Amino acid sequence: MAKTRHFFAGSNSGKGFYSLFDNIMGPEAKRIYLLKGGPGTGKSSFMRFIADAVGELGHEQERFFCSSDPQALDAVAFPALGIALVDATAPHQIEPTLPGCRDHIISLGTFWDKEQLEQKREEILAAGRVKQHHFSTAFRYFTAALCVEQNRALAKDVEVDYHKLEPIMALFPQEKTDAPGSIRHLFASALTPDGYVSHIQGLVEDLPQCFILQGGFGLGQGEMLAMVADAGQRAGLAVEAFHYPLNPEQILHIVVPELGLAVLTELPLEPLDSVKGPRLVCGPLETSSDLDYQLWEKLLQQGFSSLLAAKTSHIAVEQYYTNSMDFVALNEYRDEILAELLL
Numbered sequence: 001m002a003k004t005r006h007f008f009a010g011s012n013s014g015k016g017f018y019s020l021f022d023n024i025m026g027p028e029a030k031r032i033y034l035l036k037g038g039p040g041t042g043k044s045s046f047m048r049f050i051a052d053a054v055g056e057l058g059h060e061q062e063r064f065f066c067s068s069d070p071q072a073l074d075a076v077a078f079p080a081l082g083i084a085l086v087d088a089t090a091p092h093q094i095e096p097t098l099p100g101c102r103d104h105i106i107s108l109g110t111f112w113d114k115e116q117l118e119q120k121r122e123e124i125l126a127a128g129r130v131k132q133h134h135f136s137t138a139f140r141y142f143t144a145a146l147c148v149e150q151n152r153a154l155a156k157d158v159e160v161d162y163h164k165l166e167p168i169m170a171l172f173p174q175e176k177t178d179a180p181g182s183i184r185h186l187f188a189s190a191l192t193p194d195g196y197v198s199h200i201q202g203l204v205e206d207l208p209q210c211f212i213l214q215g216g217f218g219l220g221q222g223e224m225l226a227m228v229a230d231a232g233q234r235a236g237l238a239v240e241a242f243h244y245p246l247n248p249e250q251i252l253h254i255v256v257p258e259l260g261l262a263v264l265t266e267l268p269l270e271p272l273d274s275v276k277g278p279r280l281v282c283g284p285l286e287t288s289s290d291l292d293y294q295l296w297e298k299l300l301q302q303g304f305s306s307l308l309a310a311k312t313s314h315i316a317v318e319q320y321y322t323n324s325m326d327f328v329a330l331n332e333y334r335d336e337i338l339a340e341l342l343l
Helices: 043-056 114-119 121-154 162-169 200-204 221-234 291-324 327-341
Strands: 004-008 010-013 016-019 031-036 061-066 069-078 083-087 103-107 182-186 189-192 195-198 209-214 238-243 251-256 261-265 279-281
Touching: 004 200, 010 121, 016 121, 031 043, 031 327, 043 061, 043 069, 043 083, 043 327, 069 189, 114 121, 114 291, 121 291, 162 221, 182 221, 189 291, 200 251, 200 261, 209 221, 221 238, 221 251, 221 261
Parallel strands: 004 061, 010 189, 031 083, 031 103, 182 238, 209 261, 209 279
Antiparallel strands: 010 016, 061 069, 069 083, 189 195, 238 251, 251 261
């Protein structure tokens, strides 16, 4: 089986659902399949089958998991082939921008029984309203947790010690490049019904240089990571920036594959005890005895519980669609797409 890297392209957050789906494939993409269809129509299974089959042929791949069900796939990409399959439905709806010549729509609605679904219209609407209520509740809890976290960060008067980065900055080539490098924004972790789920350890396990920034909230880790990312781009390298799910506008980790380098942030949600590498202490850790910390933790748990309730409601919606699907015909079509993809 070829090498597989795991990511999230979006996450539930303190700012609602936050999408980075535009970064699944870059301008090098040759073909993108956009899967359209309701819940329970087999989008994730379709992509998993394709990913398994292509992987067995020795092609490296990237799997992007769903933050509302971390066992399900939102997308799969084959970088060397320039091909990706993406769940293009809400809340990460995507429309073709190069229809026909790059972007191809796969409509799973072709394989459902429309009359059967019409008969269940009111039940589907009711279950959908319950699901949306639970998602909205989760987002309010996450927003409150983010506010508590930001309060704690703002209460600290911190002068960022950039000298700590000297052993990292020494790893970058010093000569100037004609063209700047690239930066790819994704999530390595997400807020899910299963709690905080992270793939960062799998992403860095083979890298020879891992540095871990340690400390509590608001101790300058974001500013330090921005400096590392900038150094990588100025050196003409491809940089991967992984965002913090609770506050998706903040970068949590930087990976520079060409240098075998990772600079990671250790936080209460992201313990990195098993990752080997130098620890750069930015300041004191958060303590569970602090009342604000306890409130932050409780709000997150309430958010996770609400996501779990939303997932349960989503499963009820899925069942209506699953029962209406002709999966025999869909699987035959899936085999055709696999053959087309490998041409």
